[in-house]
Amino acid sequence: MAQIDYDEDDTLDDSASAQWRRRIVTWTLAAIGLGLGFLIPYSLYLNHEVGQRFGQLRWQIPTRVYARPLELAPGLALDASTLKTELDAAAYREGDGTREGSYRREGGRWRISSRGFNDVDGAVPARRLEVVLSGGRVASVRDAASKKALRRARLDPARIATLYGQKQEERRLVRIDEVPELLVTGLQAVEDRDFNHHIGIDFSGMLRAVFKTATGSKQGASTLTQQLARSGLLGIGREQTLQRKGKEILYALLIEARYDKRTILEAYLNQVYLGQRGSQAIHGVAAAAEFWFGRDLRDLSTEQIALLVGIVKGPSAYDPRRNPEAALKRRNFALGEFHETGLIDDAEYQRALKAPLGVTTNPRAIAANRFPAYVDLVRRQLARDYPEDALAGAGLSVMSGMAPSAQANAEGAVARTLKSLAHRTRPTLEAGVVVTDVHNGEVVAVVGAREFSEHGFNRAVEAQRPVGSLLKPFVYLLALAQPERFSLASWVDDSPVTVNLGQGKTWSPGNSDGRSHGSVRLIDALAQSYNQAMVRVGMQVAPERIADLIRTLAGIEAEPNPALILGAVDQSPYAMAQLYQFLASGGEIQPLHAVRGVLDANGKALNRYDKAPAPAQEGDAIAARLITIALQQAVSSGTGRQLMNDGLGRLSPAGKTGTSNDGRDSWFAGWTGDHLAVIWVGNDQNKTTGLYGATGAMRVWSALFARLPTAPLEVGDKGLDWQWVINSNTTDAGCAGARRFAFVAGFAPAYAPCPAPQPELPEEGAQGEDSGGGWRDWFGIGQRREEPDPAKRVPEAPVEGQ
Numbered sequence: 001m002a003q004i005d006y007d008e009d010d011t012l013d014d015s016a017s018a019q020w021r022r023r024i025v026t027w028t029l030a031a032i033g034l035g036l037g038f039l040i041p042y043s044l045y046l047n048h049e050v051g052q053r054f055g056q057l058r059w060q061i062p063t064r065v066y067a068r069p070l071e072l073a074p075g076l077a078l079d080a081s082t083l084k085t086e087l088d089a090a091a092y093r094e095g096d097g098t099r100e101g102s103y104r105r106e107g108g109r110w111r112i113s114s115r116g117f118n119d120v121d122g123a124v125p126a127r128r129l130e131v132v133l134s135g136g137r138v139a140s141v142r143d144a145a146s147k148k149a150l151r152r153a154r155l156d157p158a159r160i161a162t163l164y165g166q167k168q169e170e171r172r173l174v175r176i177d178e179v180p181e182l183l184v185t186g187l188q189a190v191e192d193r194d195f196n197h198h199i200g201i202d203f204s205g206m207l208r209a210v211f212k213t214a215t216g217s218k219q220g221a222s223t224l225t226q227q228l229a230r231s232g233l234l235g236i237g238r239e240q241t242l243q244r245k246g247k248e249i250l251y252a253l254l255i256e257a258r259y260d261k262r263t264i265l266e267a268y269l270n271q272v273y274l275g276q277r278g279s280q281a282i283h284g285v286a287a288a289a290e291f292w293f294g295r296d297l298r299d300l301s302t303e304q305i306a307l308l309v310g311i312v313k314g315p316s317a318y319d320p321r322r323n324p325e326a327a328l329k330r331r332n333f334a335l336g337e338f339h340e341t342g343l344i345d346d347a348e349y350q351r352a353l354k355a356p357l358g359v360t361t362n363p364r365a366i367a368a369n370r371f372p373a374y375v376d377l378v379r380r381q382l383a384r385d386y387p388e389d390a391l392a393g394a395g396l397s398v399m400s401g402m403a404p405s406a407q408a409n410a411e412g413a414v415a416r417t418l419k420s421l422a423h424r425t426r427p428t429l430e431a432g433v434v435v436t437d438v439h440n441g442e443v444v445a446v447v448g449a450r451e452f453s454e455h456g457f458n459r460a461v462e463a464q465r466p467v468g469s470l471l472k473p474f475v476y477l478l479a480l481a482q483p484e485r486f487s488l489a490s491w492v493d494d495s496p497v498t499v500n501l502g503q504g505k506t507w508s509p510g511n512s513d514g515r516s517h518g519s520v521r522l523i524d525a526l527a528q529s530y531n532q533a534m535v536r537v538g539m540q541v542a543p544e545r546i547a548d549l550i551r552t553l554a555g556i557e558a559e560p561n562p563a564l565i566l567g568a569v570d571q572s573p574y575a576m577a578q579l580y581q582f583l584a585s586g587g588e589i590q591p592l593h594a595v596r597g598v599l600d601a602n603g604k605a606l607n608r609y610d611k612a613p614a615p616a617q618e619g620d621a622i623a624a625r626l627i628t629i630a631l632q633q634a635v636s637s638g639t640g641r642q643l644m645n646d647g648l649g650r651l652s653p654a655g656k657t658g659t660s661n662d663g664r665d666s667w668f669a670g671w672t673g674d675h676l677a678v679i680w681v682g683n684d685q686n687k688t689t690g691l692y693g694a695t696g697a698m699r700v701w702s703a704l705f706a707r708l709p710t711a712p713l714e715v716g717d718k719g720l721d722w723q724w725v726i727n728s729n730t731t732d733a734g735c736a737g738a739r740r741f742a743f744v745a746g747f748a749p750a751y752a753p754c755p756a757p758q759p760e761l762p763e764e765g766a767q768g769e770d771s772g773g774g775w776r777d778w779f780g781i782g783q784r785r786e787e788p789d790p791a792k793r794v795p796e797a798p799v800e801g802q
Contacts, residue, residue: 062170063394065161065378067402068442068596069119069154072131076138077674077709082405083110083133089158089404091294097144100126101296108133111144115296117156118603120399120596120610129153136709158404161369161378163391170277172286173395173601174297176266182343183285183297183305184265189341190309190334192224196261200225200252225252228268274308275315282315292320294360302344303352306334307359320359328357372455373448374402377574377594380461385607386598396606397599401442406435406675406708410445411452413703418450418681421696427687431700432459432680434577438671441581441590441613446574457684464570465665465680469529469693470658471567473583473627474549476526478541480626481619483744486537488523488630489725494533499562507562509535512659512692523630523741527638529657531566538565553589554579567658576669577678583627583654584671586716587620588613622719622744628654629715629742639694640670646702652713655701657693664688666696673711677701721745726752 070086072078087103097104097111104111109132116126128144141150162170176184188195194202202223222230229251255264273281274288282291285308289297292311293304300308310330311318320327332353339349369375378400382391414431421429433447448458457463479486494517499507509531511517517530525533538546539562547560550569556579558569574592581590596610616624631654634640639657643649655670666681666689681696683689689696723730724738729752731738736754743749 063163063391063396064159065375065398065400066157067160067400067404069157071152071154072138072141073152074138074140077136077711078133078138079136079709080133082709085405085408090156098128099299101299115156118599120605120608124154160371160402161375170280170287171283173270174286176262179269180300180305185343186305186309186338189337189343191312195224198223200256201249224268225255225264228271229255231271231273272312273315274311292359302348303355304358307331310334320357324357370453373458373460374446376458377446377461381593381595395601399596400594401444401596403444406445409704409708410435410447413700414447414450417700417703426689427683429681430459430684432463432573434460434573435675435677436577436581436592438584438674438676441592443592443594461572461574463572465682466660467569467571467576468567468658468660468667470576470656470667470669472526472534473631473656475538475541475546475565477623477627478545478549479537481623483747487743488626489741490522491519492522492525492533493536494518494520494525494530497532497535509566523633526630527634529639535565550579553582573678573680580669580676580678583624584676587616587624625715625720626742631656640698642694643702648705654713657698659692662688663690666691667693668697668701670701673713675710677704719745721748723748
């Protein structure tokens with residue numbers, strides 16, 4: 001038998017080797033166990049995070065504030081310039097008038113293709129319209145397809161502000177069905193061709209990236225899912241650590257495991273970062289379409305889609321406004337990918353290559369808040385139902401009453417007029433303007449400062465200034481509500497007057513011209529704003545009744561002392577607009593509102609604030625007509641007669657000037673058949689300006705209404721009896737010196753034939769005795785109903801520094 005040599009050292013070596021192998025296996029298994037023990041719970045934790053954060057991606061959108069939709073109806077006062085202003089504000093573009101969001105003008109004929117939108121009363125479909133303008137009015141509105149005449153049509157409103165939450169992110173959510181197919185497929189062609197097949201990460205892409213890096217060039221390997229995980233779940237960050245990359249890969253794998261490709265792509269299209277404007281980050285393709293092109297996503301051309309897709313790689317590096325050459329090169333690269341993958345043909349590829357970038361110079365469509373005074377009013381009126389933290393960033397749509405054309409005209413009127421009034425001896429002038437719709441109480445424009453785009457003190461709402469003669473019409477309103485005692489034809493005494501205030505004090509106000517005018521008709525005393533006559537009538541009416549009336553109509557609290565008769569109360573333009581709305585609306589109680597309604601993210605109405613006002617009571621309507629007639633005379637031949645020289649007689653406006661002591665405050669309140677505007681001009685430091693109501697605020701009003709399309713003011717005759725009067729009797733129309741006056745039906749004076757007797761003027765105070773009926777019995781003024789909803793009335797604050 002052969003003998004085998006046995007080497008003890010070999011046996012030891014073999015034993016040691018086996019031991020090491022066992023150790024390596026043990027350590028490997030332990031490492032795997034530890035890894036799995038860590039990775040599985042960590043993956044479960046990340047999976048929970050993905051579920052939460054991915055869902056939140058759909059709600060990170062701001063609240064948007066919209067103007068009112070432009071309603072087109074035959075007979076509407078509207079000129080070509082105003083229509084273009086409205087269309088431009090709503091980001092319409094001049095084109096063929098057949099694609100949504102475009103218009104074409106051929107003389108007085110306009111072809112407009114409106115977009116569908118949600119309003120407070122439901123969804124409004126897109127439609128193509130033919131609108132004819134003639135003589136400063138809408139002559140006709142037709143459906144372009146059927147040629148059928150329409151009673152009315154609404155155009156989608158302009159966005160006027162964006163209320164962001166903690167994140168200054170601009171985003172407009174879209175469903176994938178609303179995204180152009182070329183954008184969906186083109187994005188994949190450029191950024192992730194294997195998107196429909198990979199599991200969240202692309203191994204072949206990673207290998208290509210490693211190879212490119214090894215050869216000295218750079219290539220990204222992130223899939224669309226990884227990009228979504230990075231920007232949507234991890235947040236955009238510049239650091240490229242292994243830990244962050246690993247977390248990104250795990251997120252991508254988990255997203256792919258939880259959601260289908262369609263859901264992932266839709267989230268990506270709404271989340272992708274595509275630009276920056278100041279502190280605003282532009283997220284999502286819909287917001288980017290507005291930001292870069294001023295267009296709806298559905299209206300983008302091939303080359304614009306290619307630019308959006310190209311920008312994805314680096315919104316800063318390929319910013320087409322700052323780096324147009326780099327952006328053009330990147331866009332053309334994307335077009336090449338479109339062509340290579342068969343998404344566009346040769347002809348379209350060549351055409352698109354030659355097209356300009358087509359970006360807008362100013363991305364005004366997403367301005368955070370270009371109308372600070374108006375949006376301030378919106379915030380105040382929503383404060384009860386929507387606290388600030390609940391409103392901003394909530395994805396709501398606030399439908400306001402702003403008319404972009406009225407706002408533009410108001411801003412222009414303030415800028416031009418204050419510039420013309422500037423003088424080295426005059427302090428810096430400021431202004432506050434409130435413009436309303438007389439039919440429904442909507443606030444259509446607000447200007448809070450001469451620098452109207454700057455945020456800060458809103459003089460239209462917050463400035464508390466002495467209103468002066470602006471209160472006089474309401475004193476006469478109470479007098480005329482006693483038709484057995486007062487009429488527009490009544491004689492009133494404008495001689496020096498002294499009022500006993502008690503405790504040895506007296507008050508003797510004079511007229512602004514320093515003269516007395518004897519016995520004058522009541523209508524003339526109001527039209528010429530005579531103080532002495534006003535005080536006599538006011539004391540007969542009683543200051544307590546005046547205080548009660550303005551509290552009822554506008555929620556204004558005032559001390560019922562004799563000085564109230566001449567407007568010794570501090571109020572804002574907004575508060576005075578609320579007061580004058582009663583007259584301008586023909587005697588209706590119309591709480592002013594800047595907000596028409598609030599819609600949720602799905603376009604469903606959450607709250608409405610545009611409730612139709614109750615019809616005016618008969619007595620209120622008659623009294624409002626009488627005061628309107630008197631204030632039309634104030635414009636035609638009284639303190640507002642300069643408006644006639646300005647060419648505004650065509651509107652037959654009614655209005656009242658107001659001036660505080662020493663010319664510190666200049667006021668004017670005036671209205672037409674469609675609009676009321678209350679304007680204040682003065683100085684923040686309460687310095688003397690040297691301006692009267694007619695030389696300051698009324699100049700702004702004139703500049704505004706010279707351009708604002710509006711209907712003439714027509715006063716109806718219902719409840720009135722027009723008679724010719726001489727002395728204190730009605731008479732025949734042919735009598736020399738006779739004037740025509742409106743009386744409350746049934747209260748005209750006795751008839752006297754021509755020739756009329758010589759004037760026998762009443763003694764002072766002869767008409768001041770109460771005959772028993774009283775204004776509270778004949779009219780309902782001051783006895784009413786409830787005050788305007790305090791939630792809809794803006795709280796007032798004192799002027800800074802006063």
